[in-house]
Amino acid sequence: MSAAGSADHHEIAYDRRRLRQWLAGEARAEGVTRRRLLTLLAATAAATGLPAPEPARAADPTIVKPLPPAWFIPRGTNAETRWEALRGTGHHTPNELFFVRNHTATPVLDADEWRLRLWGDGLRGTPGEDRPVEFGYDDLRALPAVTRTAFVECAGNGRSYYSTQQGETVTGTAWTLGAVGVARWRGVRLADVLRRAGLSPYAVDVQPRGLDAEYVSGGESLGRVRRPLPLAKALDDVLLAYEMNGEPLPYDHGYPVRVLVPSWVGIASIKWVGDIEVSAQPLYSPWNTTFYRLFGPAYPQEGSKPLTRQTIKSAFELASGATFPAGQSQVLHGRSWSGAGAVARVDVSTDGGTKWRRARLHDRPRSGTWTRWSVPWTPGTPGPTHLLARATDTAGRTQPDTAVFNTQGYLFDAVVRHPVTVV
């Protein structure tokens, strides 16, 4: 990972991290504004000769970890992983390279002070009494642990291709294909925690909520990030994860504990979970009504059902516009994944979609994660061309040529035309 190698980069990263720690303390430093702390920090930096954070970032530091440009494309409060940075990494995305999707900013929480509160009329308890059940970090760590490999992928991953490939206008972050990562998650089953809290036979929905700041959209606060899960999914394969790839969850990915909902859209996997409402009635939040449904000519007026499983996609471990010398044999690498099953077949075209070849798979196909693949290629005539990859999953889904339009650009599934130049 050469990008983090330079001493300069290291110092900037250190400074940014410290800045974040200051800012995280702001909540407890009553009466001290973020602006004031930034001024103080800038003064400290000047006095010690440390590089001051660049103003553009300092005004809005929403992510704790370093974001070297060789690894990430900055996207507002979010950071997209560059696919070329995944070349040579293993099946699991290293934590340092994992994309970040923040509605506001990463809160730096203390595991010793953290509590998970379960409450609501879907829990057994004295009728009419709000009887919350609480778990601390050590309580969770004392429960039976489970480990599983799963992707987290934003529902809007690939959104920009609605515009660039299909000429359609959609709202939201203009991700290319880097709003996805695979990690080995360790934690406890949400089912175990719900049963210990005392599930009532009437429970239908379970709504985890984050401890990050309220999300303000169009001048209106929508409250803290939360989205209901049907009880059946909550009891099936959902984890309360406290480790990511063998390390405590990084701050940006939900420390100390996040929800991990395998195969579903990323929004279901609530980070920094602080409480879970267990309800005997169906629940609604902005994240299963206004957002994360499909709207558009192909869908009902009130939108589709709330989004659940992710769709199917493929990506090359290459920069957009990569160049290849003519006549030199290459091996192209990529990965394909689906929310509906394992990816067991990938076809690749190196001539813009005329001829297709079957790729060699490098992983045993498994659901909930990607399959790595490769194809040999000896580029011919110099000039621009497109590389295409089309995945088929074990549920029988294949990537189409065109994705069905929806106004918010979710669930892009069409084959992406990856531009390259033969020189």
Ligand SMILES: Nc1nc2c(c(=O)[nH]1)N[C@H]1C(S)=C(S)[C@@H](COP(=O)(O)O)O[C@H]1N2
């Ligand atoms: N509390 C909280 N949870 C959250 C979010 C958030 O902003 N706040 N973003 C969601 C979205 S939209 C996605 S795609 C995933 C991203 O997870 P990551 O940042 O660990 O990659 O977290 C989800 N969980």
Ligand SMILES: [Mo]
């Ligand atoms: Mo997302």
